[in-house]
Amino acid sequence: MVLLPVDKVVRSFFNLRVADRGVGELAVSIRQHGLLHPIIVRPSAQVFELVAGHRRFEACRLLGWKKVPSLVKNVSDKEAYELSLTENVQRETLDPIEEAEAYGKYVDHFGWGSVSELAKKIGKSQEYVSHRMLLLRLPSEILEKVHTGELTSWQAQELVWLGDPSLVTKLGKSIITHKLTVNEIRDIRRNIRDGFGFRDSVRWALRNGGARRGAGWVEALQVTRFDSCIKNLRKVVLLLNKAIDDALLYQDERLHVFLVDKRSVVQLLIDDLSEEQRKYRDLGTDRAKPM
Numbered sequence: 001m002v003l004l005p006v007d008k009v010v011r012s013f014f015n016l017r018v019a020d021r022g023v024g025e026l027a028v029s030i031r032q033h034g035l036l037h038p039i040i041v042r043p044s045a046q047v048f049e050l051v052a053g054h055r056r057f058e059a060c061r062l063l064g065w066k067k068v069p070s071l072v073k074n075v076s077d078k079e080a081y082e083l084s085l086t087e088n089v090q091r092e093t094l095d096p097i098e099e100a101e102a103y104g105k106y107v108d109h110f111g112w113g114s115v116s117e118l119a120k121k122i123g124k125s126q127e128y129v130s131h132r133m134l135l136l137r138l139p140s141e142i143l144e145k146v147h148t149g150e151l152t153s154w155q156a157q158e159l160v161w162l163g164d165p166s167l168v169t170k171l172g173k174s175i176i177t178h179k180l181t182v183n184e185i186r187d188i189r190r191n192i193r194d195g196f197g198f199r200d201s202v203r204w205a206l207r208n209g210g211a212r213r214g215a216g217w218v219e220a221l222q223v224t225r226f227d228s229c230i231k232n233l234r235k236v237v238l239l240l241n242k243a244i245d246d247a248l249l250y251q252d253e254r255l256h257v258f259l260v261d262k263r264s265v266v267q268l269l270i271d272d273l274s275e276e277q278r279k280y281r282d283l284g285t286d287r288a289k290p291m
Helices: 023-033 054-062 077-091 096-109 115-122 126-137 140-148 153-160 165-178 182-193 198-213 217-249 253-288
Strands: 002-005 039-044 047-052 067-072
Touching: 023 054, 023 217, 039 077, 047 054, 047 077, 054 067, 077 096, 077 115, 096 115, 096 126, 096 140, 115 126, 126 140, 126 153, 140 153, 140 165, 153 165, 153 182, 165 182, 165 198, 182 198, 217 253
Parallel strands: 039 067
Antiparallel strands: 002 067, 039 047
């Protein structure tokens, strides 16, 4: 391991993330505990190119470090990409779409190996890698919903088999609105395939899904809607936490106080929604009790 000047390290062409999330939070952690894992670089002309540890590097630079602990490896483009991809997959730092795009680049864009070869490199099953790559067939609007967490990768994967982009988009919106399960999405696909209209297919799936869920399923659906609101507000709290950390990092006391106050407001809203959610949950439990 060596200490490299920060200005001699450059970002690589294969940074796998759309955005380096949580760098401010990571910087605070590094300031408190030090850099636990060095970045990995490779020589490139007069500088060193980042192979793995993009967030760690950005956090160190944010802290004003002049030098950063580094492991220098002489690796090819393919080997560097594999190192970066393996680290990100193992640390689970990629969202499903970033992961799918990374696999697609390895197999299709660069042509470095088959799906089975890539799966062995990163320690995943061939089926897992194939299913992730299928997500890339979805419309950009649906991919964005997976990026933001409004759709899970499993829900989105069911949409792939629908084919028609307009139906995919409509069903994606219905999944979010009605909190459809994977089984309900499959019911809708089956009904559409058998010639039923889209609205009738959704109504049928909701009715039969409600029967499967048992008494009190309407209240249970409302509970999941509260879950979605609370989940999104908690994301806001996480973003505010990052902004608060940044304010501390830059020693901006006024901004810090302002952000802490706003975080308290959001937290109170979460508490209120949680209480309303509890009421619906209790109501659904009462209706589900045998007479």
